[in-house]
Structure formats: C-alpha cells, structure tokens
Amino acid sequence: xxxxxxxVLPRHVAITMDGNGRWAAARALPRIAGHRAGLKxxxxxxxxxxxxxxxxxxxxxxxxxxxxxxAAEVGKLMGLFLESLEKEIDELxxxxxxxxxxxxxxxxxxxxxxRIEAAEQRTGGNSGLCLQIAMSYGGRWDIVQAARRLAAAxxxxxxxxxxxxxxxxxxxxxxxxxxxxxxxxxxxxxxxLSNFLLWDAAYSELFFTPTLWPDFALSDFRAALDFFxxxxxxxxxxxxxxxx
Ligand code: IPE
Ligand code: IPE
Ligand code: MG
Numbered sequence: 683x684x685x686x687x688x689x690v691l692p693r694h695v696a697i698t699m700d701g702n703g704r705w706a707a708a709r710a711l712p713r714i715a716g717h718r719a720g721l722k723x724x725x726x727x728x729x730x731x732x733x734x735x736x737x738x739x740x741x742x743x744x745x746x747x748x749x750x751x752x753a754a755e756v757g758k759l760m761g762l763f764l765e766s767l768e769k770e771i772d773e774l775x776x777x778x779x780x781x782x783x784x785x786x787x788x789x790x791x792x793x794x795x796x797r798i799e800a801a802e803q804r805t806g807g808n809s810g811l812c813l814q815i816a817m818s819y820g821g822r823w824d825i826v827q828a829a830r831r832l833a834a835a836x837x838x839x840x841x842x843x844x845x846x847x848x849x850x851x852x853x854x855x856x857x858x859x860x861x862x863x864x865x866x867x868x869x870x871x872x873x874x875l876s877n878f879l880l881w882d883a884a885y886s887e888l889f890f891t892p893t894l895w896p897d898f899a900l901s902d903f904r905a906a907l908d909f910f911x912x913x914x915x916x917x918x919x920x921x922x923x924x925x926x
Pocket of ligand 1: 699700701702703704705743744745748759870
C-alpha cells in the first residue's frame with residue numbers, strides 16, 4: 683500500500699487570542715489573571731509551529747480598539763507584555779525565532795517600545811519561525827499606513843500612481859515579505875475579524891473555536907491543522923482547474 687500523503691500544512695498561521703477575560707470571570711479572578719494564563723498557549727503554539735517547520739505565526743495580542751479599554755486593564759496588559767518579553771526573549775532567540783511587532787508602535791510607551799526594538803534587533807538575523815506579535819494593530823491602520831507610504835512615494839516622485847498594484851500595496855503592509863496567513867484561528871467563540879489582517883486574510887481559511895484562549899491546548903491546535911488540511915482551496919477557480 684502506498685504511504686499516505688503527508689497532511690498539507692499552512693505556511694503561515696494567524697491567531698486571534700480571545701476569551702481571556704471570560705476565562706478569568708468564570709474563576710472569579712481579575713481579567714489580568716486570564717491574560718497571564720494566556721501565556722501558556724502562546725508558548726505552546728510557538729513550539730508547535732517550530733516543530734512542524736511552519737514558516738510564520740502571527741498573534742493578535744492587542745488591537746487598535748483595545749486602547750479604549752479601562753486604563754487599568756491597558757496598563758496591566760502593557761506591564762504583562764513587558765514582563766513576558768523580558769522573560770521569553772532568551773529562549774525565543776535560542777530557538778532561532780525571529781520576533782517582530784506589527785502595529786502602531788508610536789502609541790506604545792517608550793519603555794516597552796525600546797524592549798520591542800531590542801528584541802527585534804537581537805532576533806532579526808534568525809532563520810527559524812517568523813513570529814509576528816500584532817500589538818496596537820488594526821487592519822484598517824495597516825491599510826492606511828500603507829496608503830500613506832505609497833502616497834508619499836508618489837509625491838516625491840519615486841513612484842507613479844499606475845505603479846500602485848496589489849503587489850506593491852502588499853509590500854507596503856505590515857506583513858510584507860511573508861506568505862499570506864493561510865489559516866486564521868480565533869478562540870473564544872466569536873466569529874468575527876475584529877479588525878485583524880483585513881487585507882492579508884483575503885483567502886485565509888477560518889477556524890473558529892469556542893475554547894477560551896487560556897484553555898487552548900495542543901489538541902486544539904492539531905484540530906485546527908486537521909481542519910486546514912481538509913479544506914479544498916480553490917482561490918476562485920473550479921475544482922477541476924485546481925486538480926490539473
Ligand atoms: C483577548 O481576550 C485579549 C485581548 C483582547 C487583549 P479578552 O480580554 O478580549 O477576553 P474576553 O473576550 O473579554 O473574554
Ligand atoms: C480581538 O479581541 C483582539 C485581540 C484578541 C487582541 P477583542 O475581544 O478585542 O474583540 P471584540 O471586542 O470581541 O470584537
Ligand atoms: Mg475579547
């Protein structure tokens with residue numbers, strides 16, 4: 683009997699890590715306890731992607747809209763990001779992970795921003811998993827910042843308007859240089875984008891699970907990969923065109 687074909691893996695996985703607050707509320711804990719408990723599945727997903735040689739993992743950690751949460755929650759979250767970056771960066775570097783932050787970083791406090799930039803510089807030459815942390819990120823922000831960059835290039839004569847194409851536009855976006863996310867996972871039961879990767883997710887396969895992010899286990903990640911492997915991706919073409 684011929685060996686079964688290996689399952690098709692995504693090249694790039696994106697995850698909206700939702701449900702931390704509800705996880706904490708169910709245990710009568712403060713919301714920040716849920717965010718803290720969400721670090722374990724982050725580590726698990728990084729390891730699971732690295733183990734499978736998946737090229738890229740993009741994690742939605744804090745949205746443009748999340749700035750509108752109570753200042754106390756925002757402050758505690760920023761503290762947690764800083765603390766976990768400090769704690770994890772050595773191991774990420776040792777695992778050859780290249781870490782990048784995508785989002786409106788000028789809104790992030792100077793202390794955390796400096797650590798972010800140091801982490802990016804330190805891991806920038808790594809050739810393993812490309813890990814993107816989307817922080818202060820919104821898909822609309824991303825499209826607008828790309829439009830601004832291209833408009834500036836037109837104004838100073840480096841670019842002609844006719845040269846703005848889907849390709850050149852994509853190159854001005856935050857995830858430029860990466861394959862588009864082919865699997866987008868959202869935990870926490872909501873089936874919406876919440877302003878994540880509006881451009882890049884045009885052809886992502888969408889996996890929604892009611893599991894709250896702190897409970898997201900390797901078995902859930904495997905279920906998402908199985909779901910992905912079972913999809914027939916047609917990209918607008920017919921089934922027979924895809925087969926040939
Ligand atoms: C996701 O969990 C983490 C962030 C948005 C920062 P939530 O904090 O949105 O948790 P729920 O959706 O209230 O349960
Ligand atoms: C999306 O979750 C943002 C992140 C997980 C970082 P939200 O909890 O902020 O989204 P909504 O409010 O359910 O749309
Ligand atoms: Mg939420």
